[in-house]
Amino acid sequence: MSNIDRRTLVKGSLAAMMAGAAFSRAAFADAEPILLGVSGPLTGPNAQYGTQWKQGFDLALDEIHAAGGINGRKLAYQFEDSQSDPRQSVAIAQKFVSNPAIVLELGDFSSPASMAASPIYQRAGLVQFGFTNSHPDFTKGGDFMWSTSVSQADEQPLLASYAVKRLGLKKLAVLHLNTDWGRTSRDYFVNAAKEYGAEIAVTEGYIAEERDFRSTLVRVRDANPDGLILISYYSDGALIARQARQVGLKQVICAASSVYSPKFLELGGEAVEDVHVGTRYFPEDPRPEVQKFIAGFKKKYNGQEPDAFNAYAYDAMNMAAAVVKIGGTDRKAIRDAFAKVKDVPSVIFGTATFDVATRRVKGAMNAELVVRKGQFALWDGKPT
Amino acid sequence: MSSWLDYTINGLIVGNVYALVAVGLALIFGVSRLINFAQGSIYLVGAYIGWVAVVQLHTPLPLTIIVVAAAAAIVGLIIERFGLRPLQNSVRIAPLLATIGISFVLDQLVMLTFSPNPRALPSQLPDVRFQVGGGTIGPLDLLIAGVGLTSALLLFVFLRYSKLGWAVRAASQDRDAAMQMGVDVNRVNQAVFGIAAALGGVSGMLVGMYYNQIDTAMSLQATLKGVVAEVVGGAGNVPGAVIGSLLLGLVESYGVAVFGTSYRNLFAFLLLVVVLVLRPNGLFASARQAPPEPLTGTFIAPSRPVRIPRWALLLAAASFAVLPFFPVSFYVLQTLINAWLLGMLALSLTLVAGTMGQVSLGHAALLAIGAYTSALLSLTLNVPVGLAIIAGGLMSAALGTLLISPSFRLRGHYVSIATLAIGEIVSLVILNWESVTRGPIGISGIPPLSLFGYDLISPTAIYWFSFAVMVVLALLQGRLLSSHLGRSFRAIRDDDIAARAYGLSLNRYKSLAFIFGGFAAGVSGGIAAHLYSYINHETFNTQQSILALTVVILGGLGNVVGAILGAVALVGLPEVFRIAAEYRILIYGIVLLLLVRFRPQGLLGTI
Numbered sequence: 001m002s003n004i005d006r007r008t009l010v011k012g013s014l015a016a017m018m019a020g021a022a023f024s025r026a027a028f029a030d031a032e033p034i035l036l037g038v039s040g041p042l043t044g045p046n047a048q049y050g051t052q053w054k055q056g057f058d059l060a061l062d063e064i065h066a067a068g069g070i071n072g073r074k075l076a077y078q079f080e081d082s083q084s085d086p087r088q089s090v091a092i093a094q095k096f097v098s099n100p101a102i103v104l105e106l107g108d109f110s111s112p113a114s115m116a117a118s119p120i121y122q123r124a125g126l127v128q129f130g131f132t133n134s135h136p137d138f139t140k141g142g143d144f145m146w147s148t149s150v151s152q153a154d155e156q157p158l159l160a161s162y163a164v165k166r167l168g169l170k171k172l173a174v175l176h177l178n179t180d181w182g183r184t185s186r187d188y189f190v191n192a193a194k195e196y197g198a199e200i201a202v203t204e205g206y207i208a209e210e211r212d213f214r215s216t217l218v219r220v221r222d223a224n225p226d227g228l229i230l231i232s233y234y235s236d237g238a239l240i241a242r243q244a245r246q247v248g249l250k251q252v253i254c255a256a257s258s259v260y261s262p263k264f265l266e267l268g269g270e271a272v273e274d275v276h277v278g279t280r281y282f283p284e285d286p287r288p289e290v291q292k293f294i295a296g297f298k299k300k301y302n303g304q305e306p307d308a309f310n311a312y313a314y315d316a317m318n319m320a321a322a323v324v325k326i327g328g329t330d331r332k333a334i335r336d337a338f339a340k341v342k343d344v345p346s347v348i349f350g351t352a353t354f355d356v357a358t359r360r361v362k363g364a365m366n367a368e369l370v371v372r373k374g375q376f377a378l379w380d381g382k383p384t
Numbered sequence: 385m386s387s388w389l390d391y392t393i394n395g396l397i398v399g400n401v402y403a404l405v406a407v408g409l410a411l412i413f414g415v416s417r418l419i420n421f422a423q424g425s426i427y428l429v430g431a432y433i434g435w436v437a438v439v440q441l442h443t444p445l446p447l448t449i450i451v452v453a454a455a456a457a458i459v460g461l462i463i464e465r466f467g468l469r470p471l472q473n474s475v476r477i478a479p480l481l482a483t484i485g486i487s488f489v490l491d492q493l494v495m496l497t498f499s500p501n502p503r504a505l506p507s508q509l510p511d512v513r514f515q516v517g518g519g520t521i522g523p524l525d526l527l528i529a530g531v532g533l534t535s536a537l538l539l540f541v542f543l544r545y546s547k548l549g550w551a552v553r554a555a556s557q558d559r560d561a562a563m564q565m566g567v568d569v570n571r572v573n574q575a576v577f578g579i580a581a582a583l584g585g586v587s588g589m590l591v592g593m594y595y596n597q598i599d600t601a602m603s604l605q606a607t608l609k610g611v612v613a614e615v616v617g618g619a620g621n622v623p624g625a626v627i628g629s630l631l632l633g634l635v636e637s638y639g640v641a642v643f644g645t646s647y648r649n650l651f652a653f654l655l656l657v658v659v660l661v662l663r664p665n666g667l668f669a670s671a672r673q674a675p676p677e678p679l680t681g682t683f684i685a686p687s688r689p690v691r692i693p694r695w696a697l698l699l700a701a702a703s704f705a706v707l708p709f710f711p712v713s714f715y716v717l718q719t720l721i722n723a724w725l726l727g728m729l730a731l732s733l734t735l736v737a738g739t740m741g742q743v744s745l746g747h748a749a750l751l752a753i754g755a756y757t758s759a760l761l762s763l764t765l766n767v768p769v770g771l772a773i774i775a776g777g778l779m780s781a782a783l784g785t786l787l788i789s790p791s792f793r794l795r796g797h798y799v800s801i802a803t804l805a806i807g808e809i810v811s812l813v814i815l816n817w818e819s820v821t822r823g824p825i826g827i828s829g830i831p832p833l834s835l836f837g838y839d840l841i842s843p844t845a846i847y848w849f850s851f852a853v854m855v856v857l858a859l860l861q862g863r864l865l866s867s868h869l870g871r872s873f874r875a876i877r878d879d880d881i882a883a884r885a886y887g888l889s890l891n892r893y894k895s896l897a898f899i900f901g902g903f904a905a906g907v908s909g910g911i912a913a914h915l916y917s918y919i920n921h922e923t924f925n926t927q928q929s930i931l932a933l934t935v936v937i938l939g940g941l942g943n944v945v946g947a948i949l950g951a952v953a954l955v956g957l958p959e960v961f962r963i964a965a966e967y968r969i970l971i972y973g974i975v976l977l978l979l980v981r982f983r984p985q986g987l988l989g990t991i
Contacts, residue, residue, distance in 0.1 A: 043969045045601040047600070048499075048502065048599070051499060080962065081962070087726075087955075088958075091959065094714040094715040094717070094718035094843060095718075097714065098713045111826065112919065112923045115917065116915075116918055116919075118917065120718075135825075137828040140828070178646050178815065178823075178824050183823065205644075205645060206645045207646070207648075209601070209605045212401075214394040218394065218519070219640065219644070219645070221518065238597065242595075246522065247519040248518070248520055263501065263502060266503075268596075269506075
């Protein structure tokens with residue numbers, strides 16, 4: 001982004017605005033757009049994720065509008081910054097539920113912020129559609145809580161199978177973010193890996209602000225594993241990989257899909273070469289929804305590669321559109337539409353259908369990637 | 385055995401990184417007796433200027449360092465000239481708040497200019513590694529060590545042998561006397577801020593290169609660790625800061641070695657508390673050194689409080705009480721509920737910080753204790769919610785006072801730093817004590833608020849409930865302040881030696897203040913837990929503690945009505961600025977700075 005000339009940027013967006021305006025006049029004559037509320041971080045320590053959401057949403061909206069919108073009406077979202085703070089997300093929740101124009105809510109990002117707002121959405125009867133909420137209790141908040149976040153009960157066995165069955169690792173060191181997500185993931189991973197016959201040498205949880213992993217890596221080294229498992233986000237994942245290589249650990253590294261981002265390559269540099277990543281999609285994936293997403297994203301954002309959070313947001317907006325198409329603008333009908341919606345094209349799931357009992361989507365796609373020459377590539381089965 | 389060598393080396397390497405921030409903090413503290421919370425932001429600015437220089441302008445390393453040092457020094461000079469110098473003659477606490485405001489503004493400016501996405505900051509040094517023990521070190525480790533040690537040494541020589549250095553030391557010992565002797569104190573301050581900022585900027589850049597990663601969240605962490613290292617070494621003592629940093633690095637590394645990664649920061653903050661309790665002036669303060677804080681209570685200067693007539697208070701309370709009968713949206717009510725909850729926390733803090741003079745920076749811990757107690761009692765033992773909240777308050781009062789009691793013998797800034805550490809310790813214990821607190825998974829499904837068997841779930845009911853609780857607490861506190869207890873508290877704040885000579889037992893009165901304050905904060909946390917239905921160790925974080933202190937200073941220290949007014953303002957302002965989207969925290973920071981500038985004694989004045 002920073003490399004582009006400001007003038008091009010202004011020209012580009014002006015052109016886009018004019019095109020958009022002209023288009024909307026033609027196609028969406030007089031109807032007001034259907035409004036969705038988004039509660040998420042735009043400032044504060046998690047601000048980067050809110051920015052990534054926006055990119056994914058905007059791309060999805062462009063495509064939805066190009067395809068004629070929702071029954072002739074546009075779809076729009078109102079993004080309120082919560083800083084992922086429960087105090088602000090509950091206020092935003094009251095704001096959204098008391099605005100009759102809002103038919104559905106997306107977010108929030110962190111579990112404390114999302115789940116603090118759940119009772120308000122549940123009582124008011126507005127769907128809270130949390131698409132990054134992997135906390136096992138999120139959808140237990142009530143029948144208005146739905147989530148397309150990949151359940152860790154689904155994802156971690158896939159990663160364990162990649163590490164143990166495919167890569168043949170027998171003794172693992174697991175490093176995980178010490179958050180609700182990292183903890184849940186670790187437990188599912190450890191169970192699956194043991195089931196597949198691997199031994200867990202050591203598990204280490206670290207806090208999100210941690211920068212220095214050298215001493216942790218000494219512990220890892222002393223446990224003498226043959227593989228490192230990273231249940232990390234891309235920035236901390238890159239830090240661990242770099243420091244592992246710097247202190248001379250040469251073991252195979254295998255990381256969860258949350259590191260799948262061009263930033264992981266940029267921040268990790270040479271250290272992330274040969275790192276294995278279990279993901280839900282990959283750039284050369286022939287699936288049409290993946291090709292459309294990646295091509296569209298690069299075109300809209302000046303060649304930038306999308307990452308996992310962009311994909312979650314893109315999928316979530318498409319899901320919201322599919323649901324609103326069935327449910328219309330009545331909040332309760334929209335809740336019921338989540339149970340009816342079938343086989344929505346999705347980057348993460350291939351096609352997404354909710355399991356009505358858990359209000360989650362099962363069966364995430366699986367791709368086994370490895371970093372080769374500074375790029376994510378499909379793993380060819382060769383040992384690293 | 386070889387592992388212990390590795391842990392030692394790793395500890396020294398990290399300590400090296402902390403030293404860069406700690407030296408800058410020590411320098412500023414040495415002269416202006418100010419913990420510069422903006423130091424981490426200057427570090428952030430330095431990292432991003434370094435990124436522009438390296439990635440966009442492709443400058444060679446020596447030139448990059450010069451560019452970053454110069455640019456950061458300019459930022460430091462601007463902060464000194466426009467942020468702090470106007471506050472020179474106002475209350476001692478005002479500059480502290482100003483640095484918090486400045487750090488908001490700087491962090492937001494960087495975030496808005498460069499986006500919050502992390503960036504890679506490639507190292508410009510050759511990638512060779514030297515084998516040391518079981519690990520390796522690179523040229524950047526040596527450069528960081530070099531910069532840290534050289535700057536500490538240069539500063540030492542500068543302070544000891546140069547004329548300006550003498551002026552700096554004279555100003556730090558006695559500002560007024562130095563001025564009488566013809567020292568231009570402003571120039572000294574300028575020099576100190578310029579040097580500290582240049583050092584801060586360069587350290588941000590080097591650390592960014594070290595991890596090949598810079599992002600806007602790095603600022604607060606840098607400040608926290610820097611403050612710990614600085615205080616361990618002896619606040620204001622530059623060589624002490626370096627040794628304190630190395631010690632901090634070692635303790636963290638050994639902590640990881642023995643107990644595991646998730647205990648790392650626990651050891652950092654325990655080290656701080658232990659050092660403060662055993663050697664309140666830091667490890668390397670010499671006996672001859674002048675006491676770090678003035679003996680009498682100039683930390684919080686009295687001012688003439690704004691007298692609000694009783695009828696106006698009654699009118700305000702009545703109008704807030706009847707507000708739900710008017711067509712106001714639930715959003716407004718919810719925002720006010722947040723304000724009342726923050727108000728209870730502020731009542732607690734204004735008592736211990738304002739009336740008692742113990743400026744706590746770890747007050748969110750009291751919320752957390754109350755919230756966890758109440759949530760766990762009502763979930764696991766089916767205690768009625770109303771009783772559970774009261775139990776939360778009592779637990780907060782008891783446990784909070786017990787935890788804070790080691791810091792009773794400290795003064796001024798040291799109390800703030802000790803309480804900051806205690807707050808972090810509580811949060812880390814919550815994270816790690818899984819059998820009770822459920823660790824990072826947190827507690828979900830907390831029952832909603834209820835009273836005598838009736839659930840309070842509508843925003844209107846919660847509004848009345850929290851407002852009533854806050855008003856009751858405020859009335860009790862007002863009563864307390866006008867009794868002999870309140871006068872004793874203020875006597876201790878204003879001059880603890882005179883108070884002791886008069887026969888007041890300092891520890892007992894401090895305990896009383898924390899018991900009352902802990903109860904109010906615990907009740908606030910308890911209500912919040914039942915309101916949110918889900919809490920984990922992140923719900924009540926350091927930002928909450930800083931926010932509470934901001935509220936209290938803004939309202940006027942010790943001022944009950946001021947605390948509530950401040951809470952309404954600081955909850956309301958970010959909501960009002962919502963229209964400005966990404967810019968709202970920037971605007972909030974600027975408003976905060978303006979308030980400190982023009983009303984340093986707080987909106988309603990210190991009582």
